[in-house]
Amino acid sequence: MIIDKVIRKQIAITLKQIQKYMKDITDKEIKLTLRDLDDIGKLVIERHNNSKKKINQYMKSEISLSFLGIVCIAHFSLAINQKEDSSRPLPSSWIKSEQQPDPNYIISNLLVHVTNHSLAILKLVCNGLDPSARVLLRVLNELSWLTIILSADRDKIVLYHKAFQDGEEENVWYKHFRLKNLNKNLSDIEKKLGLDVDQELLKILKENREKAYKFYSKYLHNCYSNIMIQSYAQSFENEEHLDFALFGKETVWSLDTLNNLNWILFYLIGILIPLFKTMHNFIPPVDNELWRYTVYLRHLFTEIYLYVIQLHERNGLFLDQVSVHSSKKS
Template identity: 35%
Template sequence: MKLINDKTIRETVELFLEEYINKDKVNIDISNSYISEFEELILEGRKDSNEIIKNKLESELSITYLYIIEIAVLSLAFNQDKEGFFSEIWNRINIREPNHTFESIYTNITNHALSVVLLVESGLDTSARSLLRVLIELTWISILTLADKEKLKIYQKTTDKDIEKTAWYNHFKPKKLSDGIMKLEKTLGIDDEEFLKYLDETRSEMYSFLSKYSHSSYTAVSIGAYTTSFSDEERIDSSLLGKESSTSISTITQLNEVLFYLSVMIEAIFTKIHKFSPPTENYLWKLYEGIRKGANSSYFYYLKKQEN
């Protein structure tokens, strides 16, 4: 199997390689010795990493995929009816197409989460961590805009460049998002100050850690050039072109924490702020409720299993 399938491009590159590699009349078969060799390395490496990751992270990835499906169904539930619950209530205060906005947000969350998993399964853990940081910010935005009509109105206005800069600075930069989440937690009934502090510190530590990867810090870049073995803690290999790494346990664990928190907060916002219960006669909302409960139950089972 080839990765460079455009015949003209492949022949052009091979002509240049022929000129530079074989200028001393070595007569090497360029296509087989160079391009094809790297193509094979990429494809075989991806296949091997995929098999090892799925084997080593079977339970973790099962939970991840459950949450991905949950959020995907939620996106579809919003999409099915442009004049549903949120349109009926929120259009009264001049919010345009709230269902479409939330459908879009949850579609992007679903795809970001799926991309993190696919990168991990391909042995590209450092790249997965960079994207996970992007995903965290979007989940915070989704939580705050779902809970606050005025925040949603501001978010929708960010299509204007000048307004976008001001709105982002005042409402959607990381510190503002984190503070907003903590305030919302109190609104939803979490009144234990120690627990609130724990949630805030955990959130900040994860975000700060992943920011090193999205900002390409020296430490992240240096570490990201290598992988650690699942079977031998002392073994370190190059991550060039992708290779499975035991560090992916942490990446998927963090992803599951993010998706669990999102699931719990969406449910709390539905019931405590909007007094909204998914309609039992609607197939997609029923499907969403079933998957949500199953995913959270599975996550609690996994955590208990880890303790023992």
């Protein structure tokens, strides 16, 4: 893990100095060596490899689904920001300022971060770092909601860009993009897309956004209960056994993390094309290869997501409430 030759040499020199100093003042030796640090690095790698084996053994379907969703979002990012105007869902003149950034470029870049955050969550889970994945899941929730709102609302994307120009990002965020505002904006969009035919669904979506935001904020803000509990990992083989999670340890709790990741991807992937059609009168052009692949991947991910949900229900596995209720209603 310590791979820089110059740093390794300096560590060896510094260790000798510390050892001499400690022996002079305590008459006791410190036997820490560079090889000991290398052994700790090997231990970290070994723990991560063991975690990957267990996660791959017990969560094959969730991991496969996550990767499929990540690939689909990546294609959306590429398809939205093509050069041809006919391939761009948002009006290029939506933001009128001196810089006049194309709003498609902004949405495309937001989806780059959705893709990369999702991939990071998947890798953290596989390495046994579930609490860290949940911190990022809180960020991803907010980012996916923001992407939808900025894609649908010209005033919001203008504010989002103008805040950067004016150095007012923090104030604008607090005023316009807090949970209360995000949730209201999303509910309004859902109604425009026709989801208000099922008021129960709208209620569930809104409530679950609030629950998810508050739940994962506990990880982001290092709440006492999370710090104390998540320093351990519940075993797959024995639910009553908790392993010390230093350097990472696979845990059955990662099932909830991956289910929520997959729900975020399912919701975002499902809503973007109907949003483009309803708000911007944009239908992905069939003669555009990148959009064709994006549409195919969207359909594929949606079908496999619902298939995995059915598998879970058939096997009696615990699923996150958001995923279960919403997939049934979709």
